[in-house]
Amino acid sequence: MTAALSISLDVNGERVDAQVLPRLNLADFLREHLKLTGTHIGCEHGVCGACTVRVNGEIVRSCLMLAAQTHGAAVETIEGLSDSGEIADLQANFRDRNALQCGFCTPGMLIAAQDLLKQHDAPDRERIREHLSGNYCRCTGYQAIVDAVETTARARIGRQP
Amino acid sequence: MTITSTNPEILSVLDRPNSYIGKAVPRPNLDRLTQGRGLYVSDMELPRMAHVVFLRSPHAHAKIIGIDAAAAGRMPGVIAIVTGKDLADVITPWVGVLSHLKGLKSAPQHAIAIDRVCWQGEAVAAIVANSRAVAEDAAEIVSVEYEELDAVTDMRTALDPATPVIHPSLGDNLAFERNLDAGAVDAAFAASDEVVEADFVFGRHTGVTLEPRSVVADWNPAEARLTIYQGTQAPHMVQNIAALHLGLEESQVRVVCKDVGGSFGIKVHIYADEMATYALSKRLRRPVKFVADRVESFNTDIHARDHRCKGKIGVKRDGTITAFEIDDLTGIGPYSMYPRTSAIEANQVVNLVGGPYVTKNYRARARVVFQNKNVMCQYRAVGHPIACSVTEGLVDLAALKIGMDPVEIRLRNLIADDAYPCASPSGLRFEQLSHHAAINKLMKMMDYDALRAEQAALRARNIHRGIGIASFIEVTNPSAAFYGVGGAKISSQDGVAVRLDAQGSVICQTSITEQGQGSESLTAQIVGSVLGVSMERVRVILGDTDNTPYGGGTWASRGAGIGGEAALQAAKVLRNNILDVAAAILQSTPAELDIVDDAIVNASDGSSRIALKELARIVYFRPDTLPPGIQPELMATRHFVPREYPFAFTNGVQASWLEVDTDTGFVKLLRHWVVEDCGTIINPQLVDEQIRGGVVQGLGAALFEKCIYDERGQLTNANMADYLVPMSGEMPDIDIGHVVSPTLETELGAKGAGEAGTAGAAAAVANAVNDALRPFGAIISEIPLTPQVILTALGRI
Numbered sequence: 001m002t003a004a005l006s007i008s009l010d011v012n013g014e015r016v017d018a019q020v021l022p023r024l025n026l027a028d029f030l031r032e033h034l035k036l037t038g039t040h041i042g043c044e045h046g047v048c049g050a051c052t053v054r055v056n057g058e059i060v061r062s063c064l065m066l067a068a069q070t071h072g073a074a075v076e077t078i079e080g081l082s083d084s085g086e087i088a089d090l091q092a093n094f095r096d097r098n099a100l101q102c103g104f105c106t107p108g109m110l111i112a113a114q115d116l117l118k119q120h121d122a123p124d125r126e127r128i129r130e131h132l133s134g135n136y137c138r139c140t141g142y143q144a145i146v147d148a149v150e151t152t153a154r155a156r157i158g159r160q161p
Numbered sequence: 162m163t164i165t166s167t168n169p170e171i172l173s174v175l176d177r178p179n180s181y182i183g184k185a186v187p188r189p190n191l192d193r194l195t196q197g198r199g200l201y202v203s204d205m206e207l208p209r210m211a212h213v214v215f216l217r218s219p220h221a222h223a224k225i226i227g228i229d230a231a232a233a234g235r236m237p238g239v240i241a242i243v244t245g246k247d248l249a250d251v252i253t254p255w256v257g258v259l260s261h262l263k264g265l266k267s268a269p270q271h272a273i274a275i276d277r278v279c280w281q282g283e284a285v286a287a288i289v290a291n292s293r294a295v296a297e298d299a300a301e302i303v304s305v306e307y308e309e310l311d312a313v314t315d316m317r318t319a320l321d322p323a324t325p326v327i328h329p330s331l332g333d334n335l336a337f338e339r340n341l342d343a344g345a346v347d348a349a350f351a352a353s354d355e356v357v358e359a360d361f362v363f364g365r366h367t368g369v370t371l372e373p374r375s376v377v378a379d380w381n382p383a384e385a386r387l388t389i390y391q392g393t394q395a396p397h398m399v400q401n402i403a404a405l406h407l408g409l410e411e412s413q414v415r416v417v418c419k420d421v422g423g424s425f426g427i428k429v430h431i432y433a434d435e436m437a438t439y440a441l442s443k444r445l446r447r448p449v450k451f452v453a454d455r456v457e458s459f460n461t462d463i464h465a466r467d468h469r470c471k472g473k474i475g476v477k478r479d480g481t482i483t484a485f486e487i488d489d490l491t492g493i494g495p496y497s498m499y500p501r502t503s504a505i506e507a508n509q510v511v512n513l514v515g516g517p518y519v520t521k522n523y524r525a526r527a528r529v530v531f532q533n534k535n536v537m538c539q540y541r542a543v544g545h546p547i548a549c550s551v552t553e554g555l556v557d558l559a560a561l562k563i564g565m566d567p568v569e570i571r572l573r574n575l576i577a578d579d580a581y582p583c584a585s586p587s588g589l590r591f592e593q594l595s596h597h598a599a600i601n602k603l604m605k606m607m608d609y610d611a612l613r614a615e616q617a618a619l620r621a622r623n624i625h626r627g628i629g630i631a632s633f634i635e636v637t638n639p640s641a642a643f644y645g646v647g648g649a650k651i652s653s654q655d656g657v658a659v660r661l662d663a664q665g666s667v668i669c670q671t672s673i674t675e676q677g678q679g680s681e682s683l684t685a686q687i688v689g690s691v692l693g694v695s696m697e698r699v700r701v702i703l704g705d706t707d708n709t710p711y712g713g714g715t716w717a718s719r720g721a722g723i724g725g726e727a728a729l730q731a732a733k734v735l736r737n738n739i740l741d742v743a744a745a746i747l748q749s750t751p752a753e754l755d756i757v758d759d760a761i762v763n764a765s766d767g768s769s770r771i772a773l774k775e776l777a778r779i780v781y782f783r784p785d786t787l788p789p790g791i792q793p794e795l796m797a798t799r800h801f802v803p804r805e806y807p808f809a810f811t812n813g814v815q816a817s818w819l820e821v822d823t824d825t826g827f828v829k830l831l832r833h834w835v836v837e838d839c840g841t842i843i844n845p846q847l848v849d850e851q852i853r854g855g856v857v858q859g860l861g862a863a864l865f866e867k868c869i870y871d872e873r874g875q876l877t878n879a880n881m882a883d884y885l886v887p888m889s890g891e892m893p894d895i896d897i898g899h900v901v902s903p904t905l906e907t908e909l910g911a912k913g914a915g916e917a918g919t920a921g922a923a924a925a926v927a928n929a930v931n932d933a934l935r936p937f938g939a940i941i942s943e944i945p946l947t948p949q950v951i952l953t954a955l956g957r958i
Contacts, residue, residue, distance in 0.1 A: 023294075037204035038197015040422070042371045043455045047881035050371055078197035091195040095187050098850050101677025103194030104371040104422030110195065125894075133890035136881070138371050138423050139677050141857030141918075142889040144850055 007071040011036070012080025020067040026060075027051040029067035030077060038078035038107045042136065049135030052108035053077050059115045078107035087114050090152045099148040101139030109135045113149045121157050125150060174691055174733060174908060178757050178767075181686035181696055185846035188682040189696065199420040202375035202392050203452045210377065210448040211240050213441055214296035215434050216286040216303050217460065218278035221312035221533040221874025222327070225276055228286055229304040238295035241445055242303065243287045243437075245273035252440035253406045255431075257497035259647030262504045265337040265529075267497035268328035272437035278307070279327060279495030280535050281875055282460030284434055287441055289449060312533040312874040316469065316492030319530035327495050327531045336497055337504040337529040339511050343586035344522035349484035353475030357558040361551050362943040364867035365467035368540050368858075369886050372422020373453035374462060376435050378442035387414045389439060392421035394429040394674055395714035400706045401650045402431050402500060403439050418704030424676040425858065426540040427462050429716045431499045434461065459879035464868055465506065465540035467492055468547045472514075474555035475522075480565050480573040484522035485515040487551060491537070492530050498538035500649045504529050506537070509544025509636070512587045514552050516634040517596050517812065518574045523586035533874045541858055543717075545635060545920035553631040553924040554942055557931065567630050567928070568609060571600060575632060589634075594812040595900040596632055599836040602898050603630075603814050607834045612818060620936065626831070629817040629929025633921040634810050637839070637913025638722035638904070642807035654802035655719075656710025657727040659688055659735045661795040663781045665759060665774030666698040669731075672712025673724030674704050678915055679847035680720045684728045686843055687909070691732035692739075693756030694773065710798060718913020721843055722809055726907040727801040734797035742793045743776055801907070809904045809912040813837035815856070817925035821933040823955055826948030828864055828930060830893040837917045840903040841910035848914045849897045855918020856895050861887045863923035863944050 004019040011034060018033060027044075030036045030053065039062055042050035046064040053062045054076040081087050087110055093099070100106040109132065116123055116131040123131070128149045129142065137145060175182045193199050230242040254269040273284045285305055290296035311325045318324050319334040326333055350356050377390040387409065393399050396416040404411045421428065438451040453461065468491045475483035489510050493503035507527040515523050560570040575596035576583065584590050603609075609628075616626050644651040658670045669688050673680045685699040692699075702708060712727075713719065740751035743761040747754070747770055755764040760772045779786060780793045787793070803809065818832040835852050842848050865885035869878045878884045903910025923944055930946050931939075939954040952958045 031204075036197075037201075040197075040201070040372065041203070042373075042422075043881040045455065045880060045882065048371060082196040082198075091192070094195050095191040098188060098679075098846050100191065100194055101679075101850065101854065102371070102421060102423045103191075103199055103677060104201065104420075106194055107197040126890075129889040129892070133888040136369075136371060136886060136888065138369055138425070138858070138886065139854045140850060141853035141855075141895065142887075142892050143853050143894055146889065 005068050007068060009070045009072060010074040012076055022066065022068055024067045025063055026065040026067050026070055027062035030062060036077045036079055040104050040107060042104065049112060050105050050108045052111045052135065054111060059111055078111065081111065089155060090114060093148040093151045097144050097148040097151065099140060099144040105135060105137045109137065109145060117153055117156065122153055174729065177690060177693065180690040182690050182843055183845065185844060186686065186696060188679050189685055190681065194420070201372055201420045201422050202377055202390050203372055205377050205390055207377060207379055207448040210450055211289050211291060211445065212293040212296050213438055213449050213451045214288045214293060214300050215284035216288060216300045216305065217457070218274065218281060218283045218285055220278060220307055220309050221281045221314065222310040223278050223307035224310060225274065225278065225285060226306040226308055230286065233288065233299040233303045236295065236299045238291045239299045240289045240291065243289065243441060243444070245271050245275035245285070248273050248437060248440050249275060251407065251444050252436055255406060255499045257499035257502045259502050259644065259649055261647035262337060262502060262508060265497065265502060265504045266331050267336060268331060270433060270496045270499065272433050272440055280533050282535055284437065287437055289441060289445060314532055314534060314870060314872055314874045316490055316530050316532055319492060319532055327533065334531040335528060336493060336531055337507065339508060339527045341511055341523065341525045341587055346484045346486055346522045346524040349522040350475045353483045354478045355559065355562045356473060356475045357555065357562050358471065358473045359554060359558055359942045361470045361472055361554060363466040363468045363547055364945050365464050366862055366866035366868060367459065367462050367464045368425040368427035370423030370425060370427050373455065373458045374428060374432065374435065375452045376438050377448055377450045378439045379448040380442040380446060382446045385413060387439060387443065389414065389416045391416060391418060391435065392428055393418055394424050394676060394716045395651065396674065396704055396706050397672065397711055397714065398651050399431070406436060407439060407443060416706045418674055421676040426716065430463055430501060430538055432461065455881060456879050459868065459884060460535055460876055463498060463538040463540060464535050465537055466547065466862065467537060468510065470547060470551050472551045472555045474559045476559035476563055478563055480563065480570045482518055482520050482556065482559065482574045484520060485552065485555065486524045487514050489527040490530070492532040492534065494534050494536035495531055496536055498536050500651065501539055501644060503536065503538050505539055506544045510547045512589055513544060513548035513634060516548070516585050516589065517576065517632040519576055521586050534870055535876065541855065542916040542919035545633065545916065546859060546862060546923050549631055549633045549921050550924040550927060553928060557928045568600065568604065571630065571632055572597070575600065589810065590806055591810050592806055592904055593902045594634065594810060595838045595902050596812055598900045599812060599814045599838060600632065602900060603816055603834055603836045606836070606896055606898050607816050624820065625823055625933045626818065626820045627929035627931065627933030629925040629927065629932055630814065631921040631924035631928060632814045634812050635718065635917050635920050636808045637718035637811050638803050638809035639717045639719060640803040640807045643717065652711060652713040654800050655712035655724040655727050656798060656800040657684070657724065657731040658710055658796060658798040659731045661735065661739060661773065661777055663777050665772060665777040666700065667692060667694050668700050668702065669728065670702045670709045671724055671728060672709045672714065673720040674715040676715065678715060678720060678851060679844060680715055680724065682847060683721050683725055683843045687725055687728045688732045691729055692736050694759055698759060710800065718915045721911045722907065722913055723801055723803065725843060725911050726909045727799050729909050730799035730801060731797050734799060735795065738794045738797060739776065742780060742791065743771065745788050745791045746776065746779060747771060803906055805906045809906065811837065811839050811912045811917060813917050813921065815921040815925040817929040819926065819929045819933065821930055821951065826951035828946060830860065830891065833893050833895045835895065835918060836898040836900060837914065838900040838902050839914035839917070840901065840912040842899060842901065843911055851915045852897050852918040853895045855916055856922045857887050857892055859919040859922025860892065860926060863926040863946060865945055867945050
């Protein structure tokens, strides 16, 4: 079955209608069709987490999901989360703490971190480390990332570090 | 958080009001990356751009009998299928040797294999199509007939007469050998109370940059010019090599480097598939994009380490180390890499073993052999982890043998902090190191005695924790001694151009490159501080051979020390030029004026005289109002290269605190400490994060990372699920302290910091594991320390 399929979905609040081949994965659809290149591809087999996006509010590895599966879904990428301001504080803390070097893992890392912060008000460092273990970073050694997430969590519940 | 570093103000030119030197200011332009709005090569698209996929050999060693691409070539969307023979008309082969590594030999390597493949993963054909997916589909139906040849895979037998010679024209499989004999080694061993030996084994691993190697090559036949967009650490080196092998002038090649998704030394080399992509663009007269997939990355990104090193140490009862001896063997794949060669790591091992210690008795042999595996070359901390693990492993064994504390034996043998300048037995010259200050600081940071007490108490409860210490030296700020003297056109100097624009902002072009280390930030910090301009008004341009001065780039911990000094000197000249103009405008003298907070002020009382913006307006738009004879020069360029010392050595010491589960063989890292001396600290946050990132790459090598080949030369774990890298959940917090011994060779005083973490982390962990296992009498001298290795040493499996 190689005929293109019609899909309609919501991407970062915009309606998108597209014809996609059944084999096209969501990461390639976002990057190549919609030019949303903030979603990065690191391994193409669901391990590194660089391609993490949100689909219907849940974080997914866009390299492991087919574009065709997103028909009727709401997809949010780093561009959308940046423009809505939802993670502006987290992004600022990543910047101030130098929690990124090359930046390639950063969009996926931010989306995974925001997922944790939505579930838990005050995650401890171990919980942060555990939640981010599906997102590889080869530059930072993770400590600065954990610091930035911890700082954000504390600020959000009104306690300063 | 442990960011407590401060930098003593020691430099007059930088000791100015509002100096950014020594301050943890955030890197400029990070929002671009946090918002996913950077531009990595893998993001790039150009009009008429085609995509190339390489068909790669499934065999470690085979003759290519024939390639049938007819059916694939007829597939819709396929533009061309190109073999090595086809491409040889466009690009010439290369040989990865350097003349100062005497005797180093290698065979000509082609962009795409011709007649024979020498490792699993070597490209045999390029499939160019209008999309990567179409090219991959076509690659599946290209038929290649191979005749398998015997594969040389075990470095230990590569030199045996019965082993086939991979390149018959070379005569044998020995790429390089170096011998060193300093002092009186035999006499020293004879005079020792104890002599301890161990065989150290280091796994082959790789860098795993999260963005795979990527290139877009764009040959414009009408301009007769090739633009290469590539995530490289050394744009001018790529320009030189591409031009040389495509038969072009360097002026016909422009290399542009935007955001780079991790480098670590992986992206400082010339790879055959990248050369093929340049050549394909020229042949097909259109842009061609190559982005490696993860399997290709594991099979073709350079591998590193893979050493087997016999080590020997002599020691007296009082703890005096009498001599070191090593015999190192490493396998580098079928070709020496180009142009930096694959002999540097072994050469570094010979240079660095025993480096922190006083003894002058040192003998070393290193042999580098060919094998039918992926190519090996320089990856972060080249040779240092091997040298450090061997040296520090031997020192711990000596301490154990004579019943001395590991810290005590180091204190008795580390070169004294007031003994500089001095030289190592291998001839390395040390300007000023601080081993004792560093280890003393480390003891305090980790509360060594309390930790030993805790260890003893836990042992009684059958909990096995260990402390591992590793002192190290690190090569930074390399001069031409590294590559230039060997004939490679890899610049050891860097240049910076600084100019005041028409609104009083500063534009700065530098030849060092950015892969996340903070090159842009340190350049802006230095320029802003020297000029008296706020950092947000300094824009830094890097990574473009058309638009930066000529220089080496960012590798070998050289960006801050060399590129930073060039920035400082350029900014000083521009500052003087600005003050000359200001004096003319204000009818004053340069000595009576200063620049502070983007304005010319009176040097005496700091009162504001004229904003830089206004000065720039006059210079650029109303020069008619300047006094006669004044020609302002609001742009200045300076270059810098170290001349006095071939390398600016740094030093440091690391400690690991961990727990070994003796039932499962799992190691839990509890804490890690580093004290490091990189001279002047420009940005303590960036230095600390370089060290932390480096430590974690070393921890990966210590515990997880290994490219596992079978006896036929097949890489069996070429994916991220089976090749393990450190994850956040298993990494410890890392405390960092500093000792500051600036190099006096530069006004800036900065030495490198990017590789120190990687240099000593694995040694600290290995020593800690052995310390934990001491009650069991188990000694392990192999990394990665997998559960299997540990349980085997414990006799549990």
